[in-house]
Amino acid sequence: MDGIGIALSKGRILEETAPLLARVGARPRENPETSRKLIIGTARRGVRLIVVRAADVPTYVQHGAAQLGIAGRDVLVEHGGAGLYQPVDLRIAACRMVVAARRGFDYAAAVRQGARLRIATKYVQTTREHFAAKGVHVDLIRLYGSMELAPLVGLADAIVDLVSSGRTLRANDLVPVEEIMPVSARLIVNQAALKTRRAELQPLIDAFAKAAGK
């Protein structure tokens, strides 16, 4: 396909990207939240949005099915980043990836004593690396959502998830016990496309950087 595809997800990322899209002159021609179309043209000539699940954005861009993408650092670290450049921190969708446990679970003591921890998460790779670097043994339990439930029903000792206000954790009697990394959304670029189509892509990358306040 000619032109430039930008892969992104509906929900939080689209919501927070919308003002940036407006500033780069790439307002969508239909509302992606309500449209059933997965490819949506924009006001910027040759630029279209490709609507996918958040965790799939790096995959589309890695394989060149989209030249650009917008994805959280959480998703990028979990993917590994092969074939991608990450030239612009868009400074949107800011939150933290944390380990959280039930109020009353003595996480520090469990780590000190070398206990084997059961950790539920959708960030399996990131979590494995985090605990390996600490020298803590973990059994990983892969979930696809609602991680907060796992400690409450005895599925896990702790979870690895994103928090912003902390309200969801509090509502489920969980507390953050360790920060893994700060998270925000990045503009990502297919490495091969940037080499072969720089004249087309660089102005759009620069426009996003400017829109994000760089």
Ligand code: ADP
């Ligand atoms: P999904 O449920 O498919 O993961 P979300 O819209 O919940 O989709 O999350 C998409 C991205 O938004 C995440 O990968 C992350 O980068 C960001 N995000 C998720 N939760 C928060 C949050 N509480 N605050 C800010 N950004 C968040």
Ligand code: MG
């Ligand atoms: Mg979510």
